[in-house]
Amino acid sequence: MPGVRHAVILAGGSGTRLWPASRRARPKQLLPLGPGGETLLEAAIRRGRAVAGSRVVVVTAEAQAPATRQVVPGVELIAEPLARNTAAALGLAAALLAERDRQAVLAVLPADQHIADEPGLTRILETALAAVDRDDVIGTIGITPTRAETGFGYLEVDDATPGVVTPVRRFVEKPDRATAEAYLARGTYLWNAGMFCVSARRLLAELDVHLPATARAVRDIAAGRTAAADVYPALAAISIDHAVMERAERVVTVPAAVGWDDVGSWAALPALRGVDADGNTITGQAVIVGGSGNIAISDDGTVIAMVGVSDLVVVKSGDAILVLPKTEAQDVRKIVDALSARGLARYL
C-alpha cells in the first residue's frame, strides 16, 4: 500500500568547511552558492517537492531557525533545541510525521548537496519509494563514484547498475586513498550520500531496537508528553548510519549517476557555479591574470586580484579572508582550529 510521502530536509549542519562564508550563525546550506544565488537549502526543498509535493519539512537547529525561515519562508520547520546528529533529528521528524500521518513515508535529503541531474534523481527516488511501499525496505540512494574519493562512506553491492534496486551488502567507512582506488576499480562500491527513503513507522521501530532512549524521547516529544529542550541534552549524538543503517535488515540501494556531489568544501564550487574560459570560478568582484583553476569568492564588493597563481581558493567574506590550495580545501578545518587556539574564535 503506497504511503504518504514526506520530504525531510536535513539542514542542521553548523559546518565551518565553507568558512569564512559559513559561520556559526550562517551555515552553508543558507549561503547563496548556486546558480542565480540559490541557496543549497532551496535546491534541496525543490528536490523534495518533486517527490512529495507540498509535504516538505526542514529539520534544523533552533539557533539557525530564524535565518532558515528568512531563506525559505512558508516551509515547515522542525527546530531541534540542539544538534544531536542525524539519528535524533530523523527520529524526531519520523515521530512528528507519524503522529500526523500513520502512513508517512520519508524521503530524507541532506541540504548541503549539489545534484546536476535533478530529473534523474527524481526517477531514482521514485524507484526507492516504490521499493519502500512494496517491501518495507530502507531504500538508500547509492551514488555511482566518479573519482577515488576518501571523504565519503561507501555502500558495497553486488550489482551497481544505475536505477536498479539492489541489496546493500555492507556500509563501509571513509577509505584511505589506495582503498578508494580499489573501490572505484571494482565498480561495486557506491557513495553513501545520506539520502534514503523509509516509512516513519519502520524508522521508529528500528530506533526502538537500536537506540531505544532516543526512540522513547522522540515519541514522547511528538505526543506532547515532554518538551524537546528537556530531553535533547541527554540524547546520544550518533548518525542514523551508525545507529540504524549498518545494523538493520532489508536495506537496499538504488545506484544513481545523477551528477551528485556534496558541497563539503570550496573545491565543490566549480561544479555548482561552472568555470570561465580560463578555468576559474569567480563569484563577486575578482580579476585573475595568468592563472587557472582558481576559485575566487567575494561577497561584499571587495575586489580579489590574483596574478600568476593556479588552483588556489581565495574567499573574502565579512571580516575574514581564506587562502588555500584547492586540493587541500578540506584543510579549512585547520584554520578553524588555529583561530580557536589563538583566541580568535570571534572570526568563526
Next chain:
Amino acid sequence: MPGVRHAVILAGGSGTRLWPASRRARPKQLLPLGPGGETLLEAAIRRGRAVAGSRVVVVTAEAQAPATRQVVPGVELIAEPLARNTAAALGLAAALLAERDRQAVLAVLPADQHIADEPGLTRILETALAAVDRDDVIGTIGITPTRAETGFGYLEVDDATPGVVTPVRRFVEKPDRATAEAYLARGTYLWNAGMFCVSARRLLAELDVHLPATARAVRDIAAGRTAAADVYPALAAISIDHAVMERAERVVTVPAAVGWDDVGSWAALPALRGVDADGNTITGQAVIVGGSGNIAISDDGTVIAMVGVSDLVVVKSGDAILVLPKTEAQDVRKIVDALSARGLARYL
C-alpha cells in the same frame, strides 16, 4: 670650500607597485611599512637629517602634499603641480635652494628605500659630500650588489671597494638575467640607488647644457618670474640619470654595503619587517598554518587565514585583496593594468 648641505627627499612616486596598500592618493612612501609603523618617508628624512641637520626638503606632487604633510608635519615641502620625473623635480629643488643659498649642496635621497645600516650610509654620504666640496663632482652612491638583480640599473667602476671614491665608467640599464649574473660575478658593477650628492649650482649648470628648457623653467619658477603650474605641463618627463648623469663629466661613486634595498614590491617587506619563526612576514591580523615564506598584510582588522601555501603574498587593504607569488611580486603591474582595462580603476 664646504657647501651648505640640504637633503632633498624625492617623494613623488605615485607607484602602484605596493597596490592595494598604495593607491593613487596614498603612495607607498606614506605607508607605515617599517618597524613600529614608520613610513618610508620618515625613514628617508631621518637619513637626510643625519647629514644635513634641519635642512631637509621633500619634493612631492601637489596631489600628495596634504597626505604628505599629515605624515611629516613641519618638514618643508616642494610641491610640483604634476609629476615630470626626477630631472624636473631635482631641477626645481636645486633652483629653489640655490636662490636661498648659493653654496647649497644637495644630498638626494629617494623616499622609497630601506637601509639596514643607517650609520654606514651616513659615513658613505659624508664621503660623497666631501668629494663634492673638494672636486665639484657629482657623487653618486653605488650599492654593492647582493644578488643578480634585473630590476635595477648599474654603475660600472674599476674598483668597487666600499667607502672609497671611484670614477663611474658608465651607467648601464637594467640587465637581463644572464647579464646581471655576469655583473655580480665580475664585482665591478654597483646598483644605481638613485642617491647622489651634487652642488645646486653644478646640477643647474648641467641642466643648462643637457636639458635647457627645464633649466630655464625651474630658474624662472625659483625667481618668481613664472608659476610652476604654467610651465610644468610642457616639461620633459625624463629621469635625472638619463638627462644628466649619463652625459656629465666628473661623476664618481662611493661603493656602499649598507643593507640597502628599494621597496619596489611586496617582496621587499621581509627585509623591512623581519620574519617569524616560520619564515612568514605578518602585518596585522593573520593566521598561517603549514606554510612558510609568506607575506600577509591586513591593515583593517580583517583576518587573513592561509593554509598549506608558501612564498605567497596576500595583502588586504581597503576594498581590495592582492594574491600573487612572492617571486612575481613585480607583476602587481599586471593587475593594475587589468583593473584599468575592465573599468575598475576605482580600485586603484
